[in-house]
Amino acid sequence: MQNRPSGFGNPWLQLGVSVVCVFASELLLKRGASEVAAPDDAFSWTGINGLASPLVWWAIVLIIASFISWLYVLRCIPLSLAYPLSRVVDILVPLGCWIFLGELISTLRWCGIALVVFGLALVAKPIAKMEERL
Amino acid sequence: MTFLAFLFILISLVTFVAAQLILKRAMEFSATNGMRNSYFTSRVAIGVFLMTVSFFLTLGLLQRFDLSYLYPFQGLSVIFITILAAVVLKEKLSARLTIGSLLITAGIVLVSMS
Numbered sequence: 001m002q003n004r005p006s007g008f009g010n011p012w013l014q015l016g017v018s019v020v021c022v023f024a025s026e027l028l029l030k031r032g033a034s035e036v037a038a039p040d041d042a043f044s045w046t047g048i049n050g051l052a053s054p055l056v057w058w059a060i061v062l063i064i065a066s067f068i069s070w071l072y073v074l075r076c077i078p079l080s081l082a083y084p085l086s087r088v089v090d091i092l093v094p095l096g097c098w099i100f101l102g103e104l105i106s107t108l109r110w111c112g113i114a115l116v117v118f119g120l121a122l123v124a125k126p127i128a129k130m131e132e133r134l
Numbered sequence: 135m136t137f138l139a140f141l142f143i144l145i146s147l148v149t150f151v152a153a154q155l156i157l158k159r160a161m162e163f164s165a166t167n168g169m170r171n172s173y174f175t176s177r178v179a180i181g182v183f184l185m186t187v188s189f190f191l192t193l194g195l196l197q198r199f200d201l202s203y204l205y206p207f208q209g210l211s212v213i214f215i216t217i218l219a220a221v222v223l224k225e226k227l228s229a230r231l232t233i234g235s236l237l238i239t240a241g242i243v244l245v246s247m248s
Contacts, residue, residue: 109202116245123235134158
């Protein structure tokens with residue numbers, strides 16, 4: 001991690017960029033999918049009709065951006081450090097659902113989300129080590 | 135939740151995890167053998183195809199369910215990796231992994247009941 005690039009090339013900044021892109025893409029995908037939702041149509045299970053929404057295309061752009069910055073992060077930061085940190089998105093997404101999408105999250109669902117987040121926090125490091133070997 | 139929805143959630147997760155592993159293997163292979171060979175191209179093609187399947191299934195699910203409902207299910211991918219590590223790498227599961235996996239499972243059960 002010596003000679004670490006500064007400015008926009010800073011890997012920690014790129015980790016933040018990657019997380020924000022994933023977060024925004026999830027919310028955009030949900031908005032886009034809701035726009036074109038056709039739950040009575042069996043074909044819509046394939047999700048292909050989602051491409052009719054421009055928001056879905058913006059989400060795809062963000063997914064690609066997050067992928068590129070993630071690859072860059074992995075060049076500079078070990079996976080067993082970067083991966084646990086990237087899991088902060090698991091807290092951001094439910095909060096985003098509540099704040100930006102206006103989803104009514106019941107107490108039961110909040111409790112479930114909290115358990116998943118605790119579980120992920122616990123396993124993130126060992127999983128990252130495993131992924132390095134897999 | 136219907137059986138069909140649960141099936142699609144599972145397929146989208148399994149295809150995603152499989153794609154990650156296949157792409158990783160392909161990249162490792164390319165580090166020593168280069169990218170101009172049929173093994174590398176076919177693996178990358180399979181990986182990209184599986185990721186595309188996973189993406190569109192998620193898009194279909196998002197038309198029917200809240201994001202706050204679907205998102206926690208992504209935690210299941212951790213459990214798939216744990217199982218894979220135990221099977222492929224013959225790793226013994228640490229207490230930390232077991233407790234974490236149980237918490238994730240319990241959380242997903244609560245979310246699916248909500």
